[in-house]
Amino acid sequence: MRSNRQLIIDAQAADNIWNYLDEDAGLDDTPSIISLDRLEAESDSLRQRNAPLGVIIRAGEKQGEDIHRVAPFLDMLQVVALEFPIYRNGRSFSSARILRQELCFAGEIRATGDVLHDQWQAMARCGINAFEIDAKISLDEFTQALGELSDAYQPAADQQRGILWRRHGL
Amino acid sequence: MYRYDEFDHQMVADRVEQFRGQVARRVAGEITEDAFKPLRLMNGVYLQLHAYMLRVAIPYGTLSSKQMHMLAHIARKYDRGYSHFTTRQNIQYNWPALDRIPDLLEELASVEMHAIQTSGNCIRNVTSDQYAGAVADEIEDPRIISEIIRQWSTFHPEFTYLPRKFKIAVTGHKNDRAAIKLHDIGIVIVKNDAGEIGYEVHVGGGQGRTPFIAKKMSDFVPAAQLLAYLEAVMRVYNMLGRRDNSYKARIKILVHETGEEEMRRLVEEEFAKIDATQMLTVPQAEIDRITAYFADPDFDASLPADSAALAEARQADKAFDHWVNTNVVDHKKDGYAIVNISLKPIGGVPGDATDAQIDAVAELAKTYSFDEVRVTHEQNLTLPHVKRDDLKAVYDVLAANQLATPNISMISDAIACPGLDYCDLANARSIPLAQEISNRFQDLERQYDIGELKVKISGCINACGHHHVGHIGVLGVDKKGTEFYQISLGGSADENASLGDITGRAFTEDTIVDAIETLVTSYIDMRQDDERFIDTYRRVGMQPFKERLYAE
Amino acid sequence: MAQHSAKGARFQAVTANRLTDGEVVYFTADGQWAENFTAAEVVEGAEAADALFARATPADFESRVLGAYLFEVLEDGAAGYKPASVRENIRAKGPTIRLDLGKQAAI
Numbered sequence: 001m002r003s004n005r006q007l008i009i010d011a012q013a014a015d016n017i018w019n020y021l022d023e024d025a026g027l028d029d030t031p032s033i034i035s036l037d038r039l040e041a042e043s044d045s046l047r048q049r050n051a052p053l054g055v056i057i058r059a060g061e062k063q064g065e066d067i068h069r070v071a072p073f074l075d076m077l078q079v080v081a082l083e084f085p086i087y088r089n090g091r092s093f094s095s096a097r098i099l100r101q102e103l104c105f106a107g108e109i110r111a112t113g114d115v116l117h118d119q120w121q122a123m124a125r126c127g128i129n130a131f132e133i134d135a136k137i138s139l140d141e142f143t144q145a146l147g148e149l150s151d152a153y154q155p156a157a158d159q160q161r162g163i164l165w166r167r168h169g170l
Numbered sequence: 171m172y173r174y175d176e177f178d179h180q181m182v183a184d185r186v187e188q189f190r191g192q193v194a195r196r197v198a199g200e201i202t203e204d205a206f207k208p209l210r211l212m213n214g215v216y217l218q219l220h221a222y223m224l225r226v227a228i229p230y231g232t233l234s235s236k237q238m239h240m241l242a243h244i245a246r247k248y249d250r251g252y253s254h255f256t257t258r259q260n261i262q263y264n265w266p267a268l269d270r271i272p273d274l275l276e277e278l279a280s281v282e283m284h285a286i287q288t289s290g291n292c293i294r295n296v297t298s299d300q301y302a303g304a305v306a307d308e309i310e311d312p313r314i315i316s317e318i319i320r321q322w323s324t325f326h327p328e329f330t331y332l333p334r335k336f337k338i339a340v341t342g343h344k345n346d347r348a349a350i351k352l353h354d355i356g357i358v359i360v361k362n363d364a365g366e367i368g369y370e371v372h373v374g375g376g377q378g379r380t381p382f383i384a385k386k387m388s389d390f391v392p393a394a395q396l397l398a399y400l401e402a403v404m405r406v407y408n409m410l411g412r413r414d415n416s417y418k419a420r421i422k423i424l425v426h427e428t429g430e431e432e433m434r435r436l437v438e439e440e441f442a443k444i445d446a447t448q449m450l451t452v453p454q455a456e457i458d459r460i461t462a463y464f465a466d467p468d469f470d471a472s473l474p475a476d477s478a479a480l481a482e483a484r485q486a487d488k489a490f491d492h493w494v495n496t497n498v499v500d501h502k503k504d505g506y507a508i509v510n511i512s513l514k515p516i517g518g519v520p521g522d523a524t525d526a527q528i529d530a531v532a533e534l535a536k537t538y539s540f541d542e543v544r545v546t547h548e549q550n551l552t553l554p555h556v557k558r559d560d561l562k563a564v565y566d567v568l569a570a571n572q573l574a575t576p577n578i579s580m581i582s583d584a585i586a587c588p589g590l591d592y593c594d595l596a597n598a599r600s601i602p603l604a605q606e607i608s609n610r611f612q613d614l615e616r617q618y619d620i621g622e623l624k625v626k627i628s629g630c631i632n633a634c635g636h637h638h639v640g641h642i643g644v645l646g647v648d649k650k651g652t653e654f655y656q657i658s659l660g661g662s663a664d665e666n667a668s669l670g671d672i673t674g675r676a677f678t679e680d681t682i683v684d685a686i687e688t689l690v691t692s693y694i695d696m697r698q699d700d701e702r703f704i705d706t707y708r709r710v711g712m713q714p715f716k717e718r719l720y721a722e
Numbered sequence: 723m724a725q726h727s728a729k730g731a732r733f734q735a736v737t738a739n740r741l742t743d744g745e746v747v748y749f750t751a752d753g754q755w756a757e758n759f760t761a762a763e764v765v766e767g768a769e770a771a772d773a774l775f776a777r778a779t780p781a782d783f784e785s786r787v788l789g790a791y792l793f794e795v796l797e798d799g800a801a802g803y804k805p806a807s808v809r810e811n812i813r814a815k816g817p818t819i820r821l822d823l824g825k826q827a828a829i
Contacts, residue, residue, distance in 0.1 A: 064409035088208060088291065090331025094408045097328055102443055117201075118192065118209050122327035148188045151180060153321040154397075155449045156328060163177040164321055168455040197741065199785045217789055219813050220824055221744035250823055265823075267743035519819055590809060591817040599808075601819045651807060 001112070001132050009108060009130040011146065013139055016132075018054060018079060033081055036066055039073055047076060054079030056112065059091045067095045067103075074105050082128070084113040093126045100127030100157040120145045127157030171232050171542060172317050172463045174282045181324065182279045185286055189213045190272035197269060212292060212330070214285030215271060218594050224263045224271060225288040226278060230298035230316040230340070231259030231545040238532030238543060240281045242525040248274045253528065255513060255521045257585060257636055258337070259297045259545040260288055264592055286324060291332045293323035293404075297339045299347045300544040303464060304554035306502040309359045310367055311464045312342035315396065318452060318460060322397050329404050333411035333419035336404070337376075349547055349663035351375045351384045352639060354421045355403060360390060367393050373403055373433070374425030377633035381669045382422040385430045387437055393457065395441075398450040402441035406433070467540035467555060473505025477558035490565050492614060493576040498561065507558050509539075511551040511568060512575040512583060516612045520586045520604050521549030530571040538564050547636075547663070548624075549585055550578065580617040581625055581690070582608040585636060589629030589646065590653070596629035598646025598653035603627055606683045611690075620690055623703045626661070639663035641704045642689060643670040644682070655682040659689070659715060660707045671712050673719055685719060692718045731794035733803060734771040735762040736778040737813065738787035746813045746825070747787060749778040755787055757825065759814040764795055764803050 031052035082092035110130035350356025375384030539553040568574035589600030626640030637643030639661040658670030736749040747755035748762035794806035816824015
């Protein structure tokens, strides 16, 4: 994580204990986030490693495939980091929902990259619960942003059924 | 028509406050223009040549008189006293100040209107048939499912940062007035053998740089499953749509590059997963609630099919008679009619209306059309339910407001995008060309002789003037600093959708109207029986037109 | 945006739109953004153009305007200069189909 960033997990300020590892960096016992390629290549030995493990999924064209490539390894992972390389690349919103809702991943889904105020609420609704954001942002601002739209029409990865249903007590 | 409940009001109010905060942060320098731009776009705020432009949503083109009056008020208070109705049934203001837009939006919210998602890479206004609920042989009022789709797509957290904009249209009639085959998703309401309502879903239509007719993805999606199906299409698009090149980022390109079969397979696979969760099955209670808003108004069932008063008035006033011929269409109920209001006065700016005109139409809607007015895809307005007995009274008010031009679907009823007179994207001016065509062909007898001829003019390749689907389409281009005009023939946006064929070399500002005149006279020379221009073109092809067009 | 070519242009100026109300403005010699094209600072040559653009867009320029860019102008005799492109002429005056709107209305 960049030095000018802070980490918010489940709407609380959190210490960042995770390191993003380069492809060839050695793995020790500290909480480490590695690439999907590496996870796949070293999965056997990683299963033996008794230490926190995370993966970062890039937001390129292959992200759809990657989300399904990572599926067999989810039981080994505490963190899946989803890349938002630039605010207008919204692939990871879909990936987050697939991870939460289809693949039932219960660990931390983290937004990394261009993670801006006006997206946090949508990200949270899609199942992202950890945010690498600018260090200057106050927790108040973050919390307030999550509630800017007080309701929702449609269901997503959050528990909200959506107004279309709730109107009728469903 | 639909009325907001407390939830709808709250959503719009929240959005106004959110945008107010975003504008404040931008003005205070807390966010860059680069970060602010997608936010303002998602609230319909463009930067154009002279000023900001605000696009206000008119869901499926339906308005009440109260809403129309507010639109007129907005034009007076925040703009320069006029506005423009668009080819997607919305309305645009050309001169609002950014720092007053939050107040403007708050006023709109008070009459259940907004500018949400009228721009940006998100799901846009769901458009539909301007004759919905008024025309005979409708399978179902398309505005019901349009409203459900509108709500589902509003602030959808997964689909707010799509590769590109996304446009959905719905028709409930075999005559497609909503151009569904030229949309990212086009929906045709159908009934199966058991008489159940379902939706034929077409995907990947669009104009712009690379026009495509949509491919049919499903013959029949049952009503309760439509949102799950749409969500599947959107998710496939969001994941796989190209993001490397904004000219290749629409779903039409994804369908084209993936192939129709594979696309269908991907969608069906995702649909099966989503449908299995049942999370998007629309409750019957909600379908019923929304359906009730689109029930027939209290029609007078005692009216005879023919109106003696109308017949008399037509005898007495030739201009009125012409107007009835061209602008009035049959209604599903005896004694009623559908009235088309032309916003194409001879020599005027297509689709523009002054605040006074908007107020006048609002009053007509309230008095004569069960308080409803519609916006069409062709930059005109429609009063859906007018008693035939009242047509003369309506006409008199329209005539007094320069709104009674008897030219619907005639050559002078041309569509033109704002073009280089207003638009930051444009390469050429389009409005002056529409005005010149209108002036050249203003003679009514000549127009009636020519008959139905849809001219559509775009000022750049983005095709907001829908030139690809004009019977005669014109694309303005820039060659070394000079405006040129390229002609295409044979396009059509209806159920027999087709993309126009380019004739050849472009024309100058000085020769383009003569060229169109040549095309018109060629058609008149070649036509057989009752053929319209488009019919003759489809029979004889490009060659005879091209020969005459480029003859020395 | 279309018609922005200033490639090979001899004379150039900088234009933008004012942040608060979107009004077309031009960068002046004394570092202001003026509504009138005649007040625009015009420079000659590519180097001077780049320097002008840098002067017009310091770190905080977005607090005043958005969408700043260089555009070509041509000598216009006694009037000084005029915009080269159809687009910039329209921006300097107003919509050609509504002479009662835009800057041209004030003239």
